[in-house]
Structures are given as structure tokens and as C-alpha cells.
Amino acid sequence: MRQLKREVKIGNVTIGGKNPIAVQTMLNVPVEDIEGNVAQAKRCEAAGCQILRVTCPSPADAKCIEAVKNAVNIPIVADIHFDYKAALACADVGVDKIRINPGNIGDDDRVKAVVDACQRKNIPIRIGVNGGSLEKHILAKYGAPTPEAMVESALYHVRLLEKFDFNNIVISIKNSNVPRMMEAYRQLSAVTDYPLHVGVTEAGTYQMGLLKSGMGIGGMLLEGIGDTIRVSLAAEPEKEVEAGYNILRAVGFPVAGPEVITCPTCGRTQYPCTEIANEVEKRLQGCKKSIKVAVMGCVVNGPGEAREADIGIAGGKGEAVLFIHGKPIKKLTGDNILDQFMDEIYKL
Known part of the structure; x- marks a missing residue:
């Protein structure tokens, strides 16, 4: 059961309470390239990003924050390290949230200056503790x-x-250590009702980052901990957004859009199951229907494994049996099984 925390409003998104878990990412274009940051921000928004973080190393870089905020309709978070005046500049341009790393922001007077600026404009602050930069x-x-x-x-x-x-x-x-990260969130959640932003930092290369984030973030969500997530990957931020939604879907949260499931195939497979599954997923990109689509390798286990799917096929040599809501409907035959299957999907 989800551990309910107090609500915090970040621009037009509210986290905590019973609100949906928000998916975040962070831009990775050099901050001086304002045009590049704006373009990447628009791609992240199109990918479904709900909260977007942008680094701001100096007060002068607040102009990048302002440009990105004016270009998209999702909340912008300023990522602040070392220079508290950068946080003040971001508050002045209307940022939606400020993230500070308590290990490097400076003395209490500097923290108070940031707090006062955020208090005046009702800007929330994320306390971002990182195992690599503790006091x-x-x-x-x-x-x-x-x-x-x-x-x-x-x-x-x-x-x-x-x-x-x-x-x-x-x-x-x-x-970056998954067991350590998970235990830290458990202990923290037990003693605070502030909403929690969950993630695995420095997760590694793309493949390892997916695995560690899936285990760490997914594990926390299954324990009811987490109000917003960011999957940190050595990849384009749009990939982080995609991974975030896939983690939510995998642990059972409702996510708009289709889910394609397929079997790993074996020696019984007599048609291009994996290729068809990949192509179905590709063609359904951008689809907002919340449907489960199954592409199974054979008629031995396929029908049973796909029973909970909205629509699916179980293939044989030169043919595939079409299932809708677990019931066999008809056979698809010929060289264009994929196209026939897509036609049936679009009819749902």
C-alpha cells in the first residue's frame, strides 16, 4: 500500500497524497546552449515528461531556465550546486522548484537567503541528498x-x-548502491511525511542503469514509497522518461499507452515472433490507448500466457491465431500477418 505523504505543488503538477507518481528527467545540453536546451526540453515534453530539471551553475545561467520555462508547459526545476545566488536568480525568473544539495550550498545564512526567496514566491525546495557529496x-x-x-x-x-x-x-x-539507496528511503519514509523523489544516482551505462533503476525505483514503489521518480541514464533524457513510465507500468501503476508483451521464443517458434513484437511496439509509439498487446511464439503456451492481454497473436508456420480478451477469434495467414494484426489492434 502506498505511503501517503503531504502534497506539494510544483507548477501545474501536484505530488504526494494520492496524486499520480510524476515522471521526471533532466536536460543534458551544455547550459550556455540555450537553443539546444529549449529544443531538448520540447522533446522531453513530447515524450511525456511531467517535471523537468535544468542545471544552473551561475546566476547568469538563469536565462536558460527562463527560456526553457517559456518554451514548455511543464514545471521547471533549477538544479543548484555551490552558488546560492544562482538559486536567487532562478526564483526571480519564476522557476517552479529549486533543488539544492545540502552538502555544497554553503552556510546557514545562504540557505536562509534561498528559503526567503522561495517563500516569497511559493516555490518548493527539494533537499537532494547524494551519497557522493555528504557533509x-x-x-x-x-x-x-x-x-x-x-x-x-x-x-x-x-x-x-x-x-x-x-x-x-x-x-x-x-x-548508486541499490540496497543502500533502498534502505535509506525506507528509513527516511518512516520518519517524515514530506513527499519523496526516488532515484538511483550514477546508475552506470544505459543497460546497467536500466537494471539498477528498475530494481531500486521499482522496489521502492512496490513498498509504497515514492511520489515522483527520475531514472538516471547515460542516454538522452527522453529515454529516461520512457524508462520511468515502463517502471511504473511494470509495478502496476496505470500508465496511458499500450504495453507490448512477448515470450522469449524457443525451438517451437515457427514465425518471426520477436521481429513482429518489436515492430508492433514501434508502430504503437504515440498511441494513448491503455491496452495490453501480446505477441506469443507458439500455440502451446501462447494462448494461456496472453490471456490477460486485450489482444494478441500466437504464431505457427505461416499463420497466427488472433485472440481478443483471451478468446480465439480467427487465423491470420499469408505474408502480411503483421499488417493484419495491426489492423485488428486499431479496431479496439
Whole structure:
């Protein structure tokens, strides 16, 4: 059962409570390339991104934040490290949320300056704890970025913001070690009702990043923990959005769009099952129908495995049996089984 946290409004998206889990990504174009950032932001929005983060290394870079915000209709988060004045500049241009890393933002006076700017404009702050940049005294105490160390860092900065009468807060507590990250989120969720941004940081190359994020983020969601997610990949941010929705779908959350399932095939397979499944998925990109489509390799297990699909085929030599809602309807034959199948999908 999902652990309900307090609601926080980020632009036109509200997270926490019973609101849908929001999928985030982060632009990776050099910040000085404003045109490139705007173009990538538009692609992310088209891919379904719901909250978009943009780095802002210096106050002058707030102009990139402003340009991106004016170009899309999704909330923009400014990612701030080291220079608190960059956060102030982003607040001035109307950013929707500010993410600060408590390990490197500076002393309490600088944090208060950021808090005051956000308070005036009702801008939430994400406390973004990262296992790779914990405060020196916490690392000295624990000897490593343990779950307890990360939770202590997060709660210290929560209390700091609360001391300044600020509670418009989101928390993340990321680590590249999946078991450590998961335990940290468990401990944190048990002691706070602020909404949690869940992710695995520095997850690795694309393939390993998908695996680690699927296990870490998916595992947390299955435990009821998480209000917004970001899949960190060494890839274009649109791929992160796609992966985020796939994780949500895999753990059972309703996601708009089709899901294509297929079997791994075996020696019984007598038609191009994998190729057809890949092509079906490709042709259904952009489709908003929430349907499950099955492409199964043979008639031995295929019908049973596809029983919960809305529509599916189980192939044989030169033919495939069409199933709709688990019931056999007819045979598709000839060289254009794929096209025939797509026609049936579009009829749903």
C-alpha cells in the first residue's frame, strides 16, 4: 500500500497524497546552449515528461531556465550546486522548484537567503541528498555514505528549513548502491511525511542503469514509497522518461499507452515472433490507448500466457491465431500477418 505523504505543488503538477507518481528527467545540453536546451526540453515534453530539471551553475545561467520555462508547459526545476545566488536568480525568473544539495550550498545564512526567496514566491525546495557529496562531519561519523548517514543529512536540512518556517519541501536521498539507496528511503519514509523523489544516482551505462533503476525505483514503489521518480541514464533524457513510465507500468501503476508483451521464443517458434513484437511496439509509439498487446511464439503456451492481454497473436508456420480478451477469434495467414494484426489492434 502506498505511503501517503503531504502534497506539494510544483507548477501545474501536484505530488504526494494520492496524486499520480510524476515522471521526471533532466536536460543534458551544455547550459550556455540555450537553443539546444529549449529544443531538448520540447522533446522531453513530447515524450511525456511531467517535471523537468535544468542545471544552473551561475546566476547568469538563469536565462536558460527562463527560456526553457517559456518554451514548455511543464514545471521547471533549477538544479543548484555551490552558488546560492544562482538559486536567487532562478526564483526571480519564476522557476517552479529549486533543488539544492545540502552538502555544497554553503552556510546557514545562504540557505536562509534561498528559503526567503522561495517563500516569497511559493516555490518548493527539494533537499537532494547524494551519497557522493555528504557533509564531512557526517562522513567522519559514519565512515561511509551509509543509509543512516544519508538520512541524518536529509533530516538535518529539513530541520534547518523548518527553522526558517519553511515546509514546502520534497526530499531525495540517492545513492548508486541499490540496497543502500533502498534502505535509506525506507528509513527516511518512516520518519517524515514530506513527499519523496526516488532515484538511483550514477546508475552506470544505459543497460546497467536500466537494471539498477528498475530494481531500486521499482522496489521502492512496490513498498509504497515514492511520489515522483527520475531514472538516471547515460542516454538522452527522453529515454529516461520512457524508462520511468515502463517502471511504473511494470509495478502496476496505470500508465496511458499500450504495453507490448512477448515470450522469449524457443525451438517451437515457427514465425518471426520477436521481429513482429518489436515492430508492433514501434508502430504503437504515440498511441494513448491503455491496452495490453501480446505477441506469443507458439500455440502451446501462447494462448494461456496472453490471456490477460486485450489482444494478441500466437504464431505457427505461416499463420497466427488472433485472440481478443483471451478468446480465439480467427487465423491470420499469408505474408502480411503483421499488417493484419495491426489492423485488428486499431479496431479496439
